[in-house]
Amino acid sequence: MSLHVGLTHFLIVSTILFSMGIYAIVTRKNAIMVLMGVELILNSANINFIAFSKFGNFGLGGQIIALFIIILAAAEAAIALAIVLNIYKTFTHVNIDEIDNLKE
């Protein structure tokens, strides 16, 4: 691993981003923070796809997959926030460690 920026550098950045997303998911109470952790993880996967698309000389397949991941992330955020708003209406908070019923 030299100082000159290559594939490994991008992979390391994406690994750090992935670890921070996992940390947000396992330790934070607020459901919105868990969603932010999921977004961090999706971004790190995107960096990996685009890095391999450039350095592996595979053409543009990796970039297409990254585009699909961004669309799926938007869909996931919309549905998850609808669910979170419903949880808030039922329990008046969104702390996922205290939500253990499907209905009141």
Add this chain to the structure above:
Amino acid sequence: MSLYDIIFYLFAAITISSGFVVVSSRNIIYSAFALLFTFFGVAGIYVLLGADFIAIVQILVYVGGILILLLFGVMLTNKITNVDIRTGSIHVLPGAIAVGIILGLLSSAMIWTEWKTQPSETPVTTTTALGKLLLNDYILIFELLGILLLIVLIGAASIARREQE
């Protein structure tokens, strides 16, 4: 150390430091705004990787769409009048240890693997090629994603609406 390297380290520092603020800040509003800078940093990394179209989509969709959605979620699920937008953490120490192990394993795998790198030619604009790929090779997934977005729109509206009494 060329200009490319310096810009890479700059964007990597922006991404990682603001990502650290996202996961460590106790105020969820600060986390949301740090997430904005994380997304911008990731968009810069995309540009460095020669993916200009994806970088623009990242800024449009993530910063313009998902982040606004998350901010709506923050505002709608906290009692703003009581100014209680702090959020706690649970299992911090075991979580940090587990994440440290994951980080060590993954990064050692990334560093010690002999990747067969074969850099592509000078970066070209990718928009035209991406559009051709989307409407030829990936047309089925493209259409399916359109249907998925329609279903998500209807589903989110029907989940989040208030029930009539």
